[in-house]
Amino acid sequence: MLELNGVTAGYGAFTALWDVSLRVAAGEAVAVVGPNGAGKTTLLRVISGLIAPRGGRVTFEGTELGGRPAYDVVAHGIAHVPEGRRLFPLLTVAENLKMGAFLPSARAHFRESLERVYALFPVLAERQTQRAGSLSGGEQQMLAVGRALMSRPKLILLDEPSMGLAPVMVLRLFDLISRVREGGFTILIVEQNVRQVLKLVDRAYLLEVGRIKMEGRAAELAEQDFVRQAYVGL
């Protein structure tokens, strides 16, 4: 479904990704794990079109997307839940969800999508008329995921969804993400919370200083001594 071949990207004189190749098949959940500053966020930003790659190819369902603007990429079916959630704080919960359905193709199914999101996150239905900025961290993350679902994407990119959340909330959130997955969405998730995320996904890539160091089935990766010591904390 999604394929990256030899992608190099960065900001100004700084190169954050070197020759990165990865693949996500339809229906799969894939994680990219690695320490802070490994280039995980840059990777998602290249896929969603927020930055253009310097080299390599980004293909989605056979279409080359590398270098296309973000508003074009989302129309191809890739929704990005960015780092720090990036909600519209002064808009209400309902208005944020409406913005998620901005694409003409999504507008046509607005009611249906809204019901699905409210069924998945009932707390959002309760808080419909509240400003997004007034929600708790966990609720904001749910809204960010819900807003992404409103565009009816095929692939969802999640950037550090557990960031800034209390441990209890992290568990709940991962539970909710696995339910999103059961809803038939393909997921590419970037996380520092390695132990939790490896339980959620099928496969994982290990990214270090901008390069893919290792790739494997989540269960196998979790068993590797190196990964366990460095990230899982066992």
Next chain:
Amino acid sequence: MLDPIFLLEAVVNGILLGGVLALLALGLNLIFGVIDIVWIAYVDLVALCMYAVYFLVTLYAWPLWLAGLVSIGMGALLGVLVHLLIITPILTSPPINQLLATGGLLFFVQSFATLLWSTDHRSVRVAMPTLEVGGIFISFTRLLAFALAILAMVALYLFLTRTYTGTAIRAVSQDREAIALMGARPQRLYLVTSAVGGAMAGVAGALLIIQYAVHPYFGSAFGPLTFMICVLGGLGNMVGAFFAAFIMAQIISVGGVIVSTEMGYVIAFVVFIVLMFVRPGGIFARRA
């Protein structure tokens, strides 16, 4: 001692003036709130629309309502042109350069108007009755302008809150990158904002020409007042600008009756300066 009936009349006239001032302030504030650039020449665009209505009605004998519609379309077109030709190239420049560029437009429009149409004061005479309600006289022209201004503002409100594009216009000012992730093109939203702000200038132009005479420096007469109302309500704060317009209009109108018309403006500006010391973020700013 002032007859209370005059005072009441001044209050009513203040409310009617407030409606038109609010319309002016909302158009300017919309553009500032979304694009983050103050169109210093905003009221000069209004003046151009006033000229358009004037010439269509007096020279070509068009009905007023039709000339008004042309004025709205022309305002929207001017808004688009200003955005594409002047704002887009300097979108990321320092604020002072942006201010100088739109200030340059102000001098251009004023000089251009002087060159083409001389410094004559031109007004559209409309034969409309004066209403008498309980001893106070209300100009039907002003009442009509007020009603249409309120209608235009309600339309703007509905556009910004009910439509996808309107909501996205509010969203782009909060997070430009995030709105692109939703599939909206920020540049296009800016263009729509400029067109809508321009259309509001067109509405204001049509409503002002039936009450005031237009001349090349009309923008300098109403521009500072409009800008002051925006600052008083909090730059970019639409609700704040709406109420600030009515407060200023009341001061001008009532002050004008109690002292003199000129003093009404002086008092309004003094109140503005004092309030800026007390509440620098505008009277409706949330406390930090």
